[in-house]
Amino acid sequence: MGYEKKILVCENSIEGIFSAVYDGWHWENKGISVKIAAEEPEYPELFADRVDITSDSEKAVKVARTVRRKLGEQVYEAVCYAAVSIHPDKGTAVFYLLRKALGGKRCDRHVLEALADPAVSLVSSLRIKVWHEIHRFYGFVRFRQMAGGILASVIRPENDILEFLGIHFSNRFPNENWMIYDEGREKILVHEKEGECCVYVQKVLNKNAGGFLEEPDEYEEMWRAFCSCIAIKERTDLKLQKQFVPLKFRSNMLEFYE
Amino acid sequence: MIYKESMSLMEKLEILADAAKYDVACTSSGTDRKGDGSGIGNSITPGICHSFSGDGRCISLLKVLYTNECVFDCKYCANRASNDVVRTSFTPEEISRLTIEFYRRNYIEGLFLSSGVKDSPDATMEELIRSAEILRNQYHFQGYIHLKAIPGASPELICRAGYLADRMSVNLELPTAEGLKKLAPHKSRQTILRPMKQIQTVCEENKRELTVYRHAPEFVPAGQSTQMIIGAVGESDFQIVSTAEALYRKFSLKRVFYSAFVAVNEDKALPVLPQGPPLLREHRLYQADWLLRFYGFRAEELLSEEHPNFNLFLDPKCDWAISHLQYFPVEINKADYRTLLRVPGIGEKSARRIVGARRYHSLDFPELKKIGVVLKRAVYFITCNGRQMYPIKLEEDYIVRNIMESGRMPFSSSEVTYRQLSLFDDDKMIVDRNEVL
Ligand code: SF4
Numbered sequence: 001m002g003y004e005k006k007i008l009v010c011e012n013s014i015e016g017i018f019s020a021v022y023d024g025w026h027w028e029n030k031g032i033s034v035k036i037a038a039e040e041p042e043y044p045e046l047f048a049d050r051v052d053i054t055s056d057s058e059k060a061v062k063v064a065r066t067v068r069r070k071l072g073e074q075v076y077e078a079v080c081y082a083a084v085s086i087h088p089d090k091g092t093a094v095f096y097l098l099r100k101a102l103g104g105k106r107c108d109r110h111v112l113e114a115l116a117d118p119a120v121s122l123v124s125s126l127r128i129k130v131w132h133e134i135h136r137f138y139g140f141v142r143f144r145q146m147a148g149g150i151l152a153s154v155i156r157p158e159n160d161i162l163e164f165l166g167i168h169f170s171n172r173f174p175n176e177n178w179m180i181y182d183e184g185r186e187k188i189l190v191h192e193k194e195g196e197c198c199v200y201v202q203k204v205l206n207k208n209a210g211g212f213l214e215e216p217d218e219y220e221e222m223w224r225a226f227c228s229c230i231a232i233k234e235r236t237d238l239k240l241q242k243q244f245v246p247l248k249f250r251s252n253m254l255e256f257y258e
Numbered sequence: 259m260i261y262k263e264s265m266s267l268m269e270k271l272e273i274l275a276d277a278a279k280y281d282v283a284c285t286s287s288g289t290d291r292k293g294d295g296s297g298i299g300n301s302i303t304p305g306i307c308h309s310f311s312g313d314g315r316c317i318s319l320l321k322v323l324y325t326n327e328c329v330f331d332c333k334y335c336a337n338r339a340s341n342d343v344v345r346t347s348f349t350p351e352e353i354s355r356l357t358i359e360f361y362r363r364n365y366i367e368g369l370f371l372s373s374g375v376k377d378s379p380d381a382t383m384e385e386l387i388r389s390a391e392i393l394r395n396q397y398h399f400q401g402y403i404h405l406k407a408i409p410g411a412s413p414e415l416i417c418r419a420g421y422l423a424d425r426m427s428v429n430l431e432l433p434t435a436e437g438l439k440k441l442a443p444h445k446s447r448q449t450i451l452r453p454m455k456q457i458q459t460v461c462e463e464n465k466r467e468l469t470v471y472r473h474a475p476e477f478v479p480a481g482q483s484t485q486m487i488i489g490a491v492g493e494s495d496f497q498i499v500s501t502a503e504a505l506y507r508k509f510s511l512k513r514v515f516y517s518a519f520v521a522v523n524e525d526k527a528l529p530v531l532p533q534g535p536p537l538l539r540e541h542r543l544y545q546a547d548w549l550l551r552f553y554g555f556r557a558e559e560l561l562s563e564e565h566p567n568f569n570l571f572l573d574p575k576c577d578w579a580i581s582h583l584q585y586f587p588v589e590i591n592k593a594d595y596r597t598l599l600r601v602p603g604i605g606e607k608s609a610r611r612i613v614g615a616r617r618y619h620s621l622d623f624p625e626l627k628k629i630g631v632v633l634k635r636a637v638y639f640i641t642c643n644g645r646q647m648y649p650i651k652l653e654e655d656y657i658v659r660n661i662m663e664s665g666r667m668p669f670s671s672s673e674v675t676y677r678q679l680s681l682f683d684d685d686k687m688i689v690d691r692n693e694v695l
Contacts, residue, residue: 110614113614116615135306139309172298172401173362219356219360223365227317229276229279230317232313234520235313235315235520235535235537240313241312241313244316255309
């Protein structure tokens, strides 16, 4: 006999979480309460069954399709952003938001407005956090030109946003070979000239993170000069600057190197 | 005039970026253009900040002058003809190359090219156009370009520039015509407003054309902006805000920027400001500007001949609410969106959320907090289901005292002030502008 509560432990990715949502749905229909953990739970729970979920792209695609079709792009985006955040309860929040919107034959496209619901409130705050980080990196990624004109960048985002940068930068630099390396997660987003973007998760680079970058060129120097010239000294406000570019972002922004 | 013949690109950049820094409009907002795969670049509507300079302003564009040579003699400007400074110019090839190399490295969203008046307004405008042409036609650059319309340049040139740029701007420079005459003798309201009107007219024609021919070339798709210097000629806030309102209404400007006067020249026609640039005043003007553009306020609701300047200790919205207590309290569960927007402590986003959330159930104070309403300001002005949060007198002095004591004193904490300033700027996307209250 199983408990009335199940903890679904899945891979920490959108695919993993969506697979768990798919499996969890049936249990929840039977009145079993579900929790989704995208990371190994710190301590085992006493009165819950642990179920290990294998990522299944077919199930994940089904979930994605249903969400997009029934709830619209905005909700879909919110769920995806929440799923890549670092919050430990993100999986469960995504699950209960979808239950609220789609359970019992409902179809609530305005579910994100129901902020009194804790799952909705968590998903929507994660969505904003992740969205902010993505947009910050649209601006804060710095490419360095390497041999053969390849552009390379190293970042260290808090949330797992690397894939989300792909669309933006492929559209922006379709005719360049470029790559962005997430040094914390050791994966790399690679774009080939006129081609698609791919993420490689294995350790593609043997050298230490960042070590693969070559020496700076004269444009880096000019950029640093530009950034210091453009400030009005009568208005100096380093605290404000720090609010906008917190120190943790600066490690890869050459204009902040001493 | 000091003119150095052979200068490295680095030296030129240092001089011409430094000379461009007082133009405050460094934004890349207003254009949504996907790259078509043929070249380089794209643009997204809210713009992107790539860095922040030591004064806390967003760096989004390569903002430089094409040249700091100038035949005009505007008293407030470091590049005026009568100043003895090192002069230099880019070439169109240099400036376009620099833009592309910065852009590829993801330093910038594009180019903001302004200029001194070298030889003549037309000659200068030609050079700016040439630079933009190289970017658009040779590099197939689809990022953002902001070009300055040089006052006095011919309409044909303005028109050509407009088909290359995303945004154009002509600076009004000073809020009053007398001020302009006094400080910028070579410019006139006419040479400034004429190109502004032209850009507006062509923009509107172009919009109509685009509805018929979807692939017609776009003219200044991100609209035009302007800038006024604040505190150089003794104008009142009422004059400034009324001017701004007229610019929005009559010229359909996208943005009016306010730039606290910084004394770069010694000149008896200029004020001496020992306390530095009037930054708090500038901040209040941005707040008021926001109220005009998004909150449905009119200039004469905020100020009048009798009450010509903003209270430096209260933001304009609070100031307005306190002197219009007859409209309050507002019932959160009934008031329409526009009425909610006028409540201090409620911004665009929280007003929208209130309207959304009350469809599900009626709202009470704890939930308002979750929604993002700043209760310590709003409490005086709202009821939930007919109740106040706690019994409060709806009385002017009482509210002023309380709001000022609740940690909103200006000067005491400069971060609050400037942080807010940036919140008011819709072009800085990494800050949530809707949090503005
Ligand atoms: S036109 Fe006036 S403001 Fe512009 S560069 Fe020349 S002197 Fe300066």
